[in-house]
Amino acid sequence: MKKLIVGNWKMNGSLAFNEALLRSVLSGLNANNALAEVAICAPSVFLAQAQSLLSGTACAWGAQDVSAHEQGAYTGEISAAMLHELGCRYVILGHSERRAYHGETNELVAAKAQRALAHGVTPIVCVGESLPEREAGQTEAVVKRQLAAVIHAVGHCTSEIVVAYEPYWAIGTGKTATPEEAQAVHSVIRAQLQAATSHADRVRILYGGSMNAANAASLLGQTDIDGGLIGGASLKADDFLKIIASCPLKA
Numbered sequence: 001m002k003k004l005i006v007g008n009w010k011m012n013g014s015l016a017f018n019e020a021l022l023r024s025v026l027s028g029l030n031a032n033n034a035l036a037e038v039a040i041c042a043p044s045v046f047l048a049q050a051q052s053l054l055s056g057t058a059c060a061w062g063a064q065d066v067s068a069h070e071q072g073a074y075t076g077e078i079s080a081a082m083l084h085e086l087g088c089r090y091v092i093l094g095h096s097e098r099r100a101y102h103g104e105t106n107e108l109v110a111a112k113a114q115r116a117l118a119h120g121v122t123p124i125v126c127v128g129e130s131l132p133e134r135e136a137g138q139t140e141a142v143v144k145r146q147l148a149a150v151i152h153a154v155g156h157c158t159s160e161i162v163v164a165y166e167p168y169w170a171i172g173t174g175k176t177a178t179p180e181e182a183q184a185v186h187s188v189i190r191a192q193l194q195a196a197t198s199h200a201d202r203v204r205i206l207y208g209g210s211m212n213a214a215n216a217a218s219l220l221g222q223t224d225i226d227g228g229l230i231g232g233a234s235l236k237a238d239d240f241l242k243i244i245a246s247c248p249l250k251a
């Protein structure tokens with residue numbers, strides 16, 4: 001299975017910026033698109049632009065959140081059906097910024113994952129511990145609890161999700177988990193998936209947290225790291241392309 005490299009643009013970009021960024025990414029991708037599967041997750045207002053610029057290319061696109069509801073009186077929300085219509089292959093769910101700033105619970109994240117899958121959009125389920133939790137030795141328990149809620153909700157569709165391990169303390173801070181620290185948590189996640197589905201080998205487990213051109217190769221070289229979720233570095237075409245180029249030839 002090829003590695004999967006996903007850019008999380010967060011609340012950044014403009015029509016002009018996105019167009020320049022995507023054109024640079026696409027021209028670089030033509031050279032090494034065999035190395036990895038690639039996607040970007042843009043703010044919802046730019047998804048139509050992503051659809052128009054990326055259709056038929058080697059770069060898929062997705063959103064950064066979705067409503068847990070099907071449709072109706074939920075002002076400000078965006079449904080999974082809408083994402084599907086805009087050609088989204090992925091939606092990031094349970095990002096630590098949404099858990100921290102929008103009070104998203106494990107159960108809400110699970111309900112969103114169910115809704116996304118029902119509309120053919122692949123959830124990228126983010127899990128990860130805070131620094132105090134890591135220091136208290138709770139990393140495994142926290143991550144397992146977050147993932148268990150999603151597995152419980154989606155049942156036999158567990159093999160259809162993507163998981164992203166993102167230690168909160170490494171996001172946007174320049175601090176990265178060492179490859180060994182990340183691998184240790186990824187292997188716990190793999191075991192949890194194996195207990196839940198006979199197709200756990202199909203589930204990609206991405207690492208996210210200050211991945212950049214310099215540290216990508218050592219992280220992506222770990223057995224259970226199947227790709228990366230890239231924040232800051234996905235806004236610079238050169239850096240994003242270098243991360244893609246760091247994927248081992250035989251994943």
Ligand code: PEP
Nearest residue numbers: 171172208209210231232
């Ligand atoms: C993220 O937001 O998912 C992320 C990993 O951010 P950064 O790469 O900037 O740490």
